[in-house]
Amino acid sequence: MYSLIIKNAKVVDGSGKNSSPELLDVAVEKDEIVNIGKNLSPKAHKVIDAEGKVLAPGFVDLQNHSDSYWQIFDNPSLDSLVSQGFTTIAIGQCGASLAPLVSSSAPLAMQKWHSLEGANLNWQTFEEFLNVLSERKYGTNVASLVGYATLRRGIVGDEIRALEKPELEAVKKILKESFQAGAFGLSSGLSYAHEIIISQLELFELAKLVSENKALFSVHLRSESSEAIESVEEVLEIARSSDLNLKISHLKIRGAANWKNHTHLLEVLENAYHKGIRVHFDSYPYETIWQPLYSYLPKWAIEGGRNLMLKHFSDPVQKNKILAYLNSSDVKWSDIVLASTGNRLQFLGKTIGHVAKNLEISSEAAVLHVLEHAGSEVLVFEKNLDESSVEDFMYHPLGFVGTDGGGFGINQKGKLVHPRCFGTAPKFLKMVIESSKITLEEAVHKLSGGPAQKLGLVDRGFLRIGYKADMVLFDPEKISDKATYENPYQYSEGIEHVLVNGVSVLSEGKLTGELGGRVLRKK
Ligand SMILES: [Zn+2]
Known part of the structure; x- marks a missing residue:
């Protein structure tokens, strides 16, 4: 008696090689894949019919x-x-x-x-x-x-x-x-x-x-x-x-x-x-990349960490050198979007251009303003x-x-x-x-x-007998991402089941609340 059997799946085993045109069954016992084949015994505590969808390694x-x-x-x-x-x-x-x-x-x-x-x-x-x-x-x-x-x-x-x-x-x-x-x-x-x-x-x-x-x-x-x-x-x-x-x-x-x-x-x-x-x-x-804002500054200005960087900002000569550097780069400062900040700055989702306009300063000066006032964590989006x-x-x-x-x-x-x-x-x-x-x-x-x-x-990364039961079942006709820059907190579509060490963490497209993940140590 298996713990779980997934029937009628298009098994894509993780090797990159063409998969069998035939639909297969994959059987799991506790946290391990114990059998892969055609028409396996259906005796299992749980049976999932894949209906021809893709079963891949997690x-x-x-x-x-x-x-x-x-x-x-x-x-x-x-x-x-x-x-x-x-x-x-x-x-x-x-x-x-x-x-x-x-x-x-x-x-x-x-x-x-x-x-x-x-x-x-x-x-x-x-x-x-x-x-x-x-x-x-x-x-x-x-x-x-x-x-x-x-x-x-x-x-x-x-x-x-x-x-x-x-x-x-x-x-x-x-x-x-x-x-x-x-x-x-x-x-x-x-x-x-x-x-x-x-x-x-x-x-x-x-x-x-x-x-x-x-x-x-x-x-x-x-x-x-x-x-x-x-x-x-x-x-x-x-x-x-x-x-x-x-x-x-x-x-x-x-x-x-x-x-x-x-x-x-x-x-x-x-x-x-x-x-x-x-x-x-x-x-x-x-x-679009997601980066700490400070990493756009010249190398000499960020060597040694945040406190030294802030010291440079308070020295008018150094500050002007940094502004000139920013000015000469081809980054479109005004288009950079503030994604997160260490303290509650009000400008999340707004551009550096927006901040600059509000403060009536240049976009380059707005970069330094944000770095100085928004805490150590300032992450931005730049396309x-x-x-x-x-x-x-x-x-x-x-x-x-x-x-x-x-x-x-x-x-x-x-x-x-x-x-x-x-x-x-x-x-x-x-x-x-x-x-x-x-x-x-x-x-x-x-x-x-x-x-x-x-x-x-x-013992992971492939659908093979003896490997851990980390698996994902998805519908290739429906698979699609939904998250956007304005509203990233959206789950994708088309992922139907996810198993981690044999534990069902996502079932019929919904998170189950169960946690199957372990801390791995290199052997
Ligand atoms: Zn990196």
């Missing part, structure tokens, strides 16, 4: 910020992700994680996404963090990476300098302990305030250790605009000399003047891959990607689909979140079905088997 989000947005604590059901079919997420991205906390400076790496005021961080090591996380259940399984800004900042605080040898040794020791505790990899946010200055040599030392521990290196490039290709080459060089398992986060080319470079950028990646470098990337199917490069990235064989978002609940309104938090997977699947640029099997692979292997999951 989706694996290789690029998730549910920790940065504090959602793993505020909203462990991670509804906006489960409702898209995600059953595993990898947090600790872009250099920021919630562990290891070497000193009180460490968690500050998170504050650009979410104010940490009042947060109770009662752990220190990665092991302790995973133990605290393990006290609860989640909507999805949760795998964690070590954020390098968190680790490094715990050692040198806001000091802008290279690590001294004993410090580097300490970094390596803590990193190794974190891998032993179950961290799946290391992430770095090379464009952010505390990582801009990291040298290639330091990165290489880290990469060697990551490689020795068979872990993943997830990198947010130094530049995603005019120097994107150089930034890709920088990390490829490191991967080449350390045999690294490398993933580039949220690959994109920002700014109209740079869009033409996207084919060359993909060629650089393909060439590296064909020479044996284990490089992949993730991207999301949207043309600066083009449709064709986004599509080329999404359909590329080296690409996976990652939300770069967090798991939010539908009633958590207040701030605006990027619609990708709610709609990434359905939007991508709909794109694929409408365009036929790649097969549905290849699309599912980019959401499941591909990222699962990249992350090093051994």
